[in-house]
Amino acid sequence: MARSGDDYLETRKRQIERKKRIWTTVSIISFFGSIAFGAVSTIQRAIQNPPQVTPTQSAEPSLQEQAKGYELVLQREPNNQVALEKLSLIRVQLKDFKGAREILEKLVKQHPDRQDYQVILADIKKREK
Structure with missing residues (x-):
């Protein structure tokens, strides 16, 4: 069974x-x-x-609007890392290397361990010359 x-x-x-x-x-x-x-x-x-x-429009006005938005954020929060990063990238796209350099110098001071900031800063300094 x-x-x-x-x-x-x-x-x-x-x-x-x-x-x-x-x-x-x-x-x-x-x-x-x-x-x-x-x-x-x-x-x-x-x-x-x-x-x-659609016909391609210049990206410059859009970039300038974005830059103004990030500048407003930085008025409220001057050390906002994301806003600083994005604004520096926009300024590079707008060929405002001096403005981008100033922002990146601030980022390097705030975050000395970030190698990418230092590399981009060195590249921008070369472009300014």
Whole structure:
């Protein structure tokens, strides 16, 4: 009698394992199917409605607006590291190397362990010459 109990447990164990494999397979197929469906839909939309090409505008006014925003932040928080970093990058893009150098010198003083600030500062000093 104990033998049939063991057989039942083995049979039940195999059934459970088989169900797990089936569910895993169905889940994987569903996952990749949903990805494929999304990709096909996106490609169809891109083909049917190509993006509108607008004339390129100068980025300078946008950069100047961003610079003003960071300057306002720095008026409230003069040592805001993120605002200082972003403003220095914007000034480099605007070719205002003197302004970028002043900000980076402040960042190097505040964070002497940051090598990237020192490297960028040295590069800006070369560009100023």
